[in-house]
Amino acid sequence: MITNEFWLERWQTGRIGFHRDEVNPWLMQYWPSVERGAKVLVPLCGKSSDLLWLANQGCDVTGVELSSLAVVQFFGDNDLTYQTESHGDLKIHTADSMSLRIVEGDFFQFHETGFDACYDRAAMVAMPEQLRQPYVEHLLARLAPEAKVLLVVLSYDGEQSGPPFSVLDTEVVSLWGDKVHKIASEDLLQLDERYQDSERTFYEESVWRVMP
Ligand SMILES: C[S@@+](CC[C@H](N)C(=O)[O-])C[C@H]1O[C@@H](n2cnc3c(N)ncnc32)[C@H](O)[C@@H]1O
Numbered sequence: 709m710i711t712n713e714f715w716l717e718r719w720q721t722g723r724i725g726f727h728r729d730e731v732n733p734w735l736m737q738y739w740p741s742v743e744r745g746a747k748v749l750v751p752l753c754g755k756s757s758d759l760l761w762l763a764n765q766g767c768d769v770t771g772v773e774l775s776s777l778a779v780v781q782f783f784g785d786n787d788l789t790y791q792t793e794s795h796g797d798l799k800i801h802t803a804d805s806m807s808l809r810i811v812e813g814d815f816f817q818f819h820e821t822g823f824d825a826c827y828d829r830a831a832m833v834a835m836p837e838q839l840r841q842p843y844v845e846h847l848l849a850r851l852a853p854e855a856k857v858l859l860v861v862l863s864y865d866g867e868q869s870g871p872p873f874s875v876l877d878t879e880v881v882s883l884w885g886d887k888v889h890k891i892a893s894e895d896l897l898q899l900d901e902r903y904q905d906s907e908r909t910f911y912e913e914s915v916w917r918v919m920p
Contacts, residue, residue, distance in 0.1 A: 710870075735829070735858065738858055738915055738917065742825045749851070750771040751815050752828075754830075755781045755785065756829070769807065772818050796817075798812065822851075823855060824851075828858070863877065877914070884918055890914055891916065896912070
């Protein structure tokens with residue numbers, strides 16, 4: 709059972725194999741063109757460097773993350789000072805020197821709207837099956853009607869040992885509707901022996917865009 713406590717414990721015990729120090733190459737290659745100052749939502753952001761990359765493109769970035777450790781590590785690792793305000797169950801941590809904030813708390817308790825764009829890497833695939841549709845519905849409700857979305861998804865066969873969970877192409881389309889398009893993919897099984905498992909015939913990372 710994947711609960712909030714599961715994730716908090718992963719951070720407490722440093723089991724954060726999903727984290728990459730470098731900016732995600734798919735993000736740099738496929739981030740859509742958005743206006744300067746566009747409000748960008750990064751759900752389940754961890755302490756990802758992708759937040760910084762987006763802010764450096766001129767976006768007004770909001771990450772949402774459950775773990776206070778992730779938040780403290782993000783600002784600490786990047787030498788950023790910040791201010792914190794409490795809003796009900798959420799804490800909003802705003803960087804002093806750039807247009808970037810991390811909302812600490814449960815994404816399902818985050819109700820701001822009007823985001824112009826969204827970047828989801830390892831977020832939808834972190835959601836167990838029963839929460840995946842509620843997650844996408846809650847995310848879509850945060851976005852402006854013309855919002856652009858970049859999604860990085862994983863799909864694999866063999867043992868379903870998530871998170872990350874396997875989300876097949878058909879499920880991506882059924883969750884996101886007919887505006888979602890697959891724009892790139894790579895079979896990690898061919899590239900990295902960590903994904904090689906005798907039962908698996910594919911372990912694909914794919915990139916999807918939702919464009920108005
Ligand atoms: C697989 S990690 C991905 C992190 C980040 N997107 C990245 O690329 O490194 C999923 C993150 O979502 C956070 N998380 C899980 N459930 C959440 C929820 N309901 N609300 C906010 N954050 C959540 C976890 O603490 C974890 O940091």
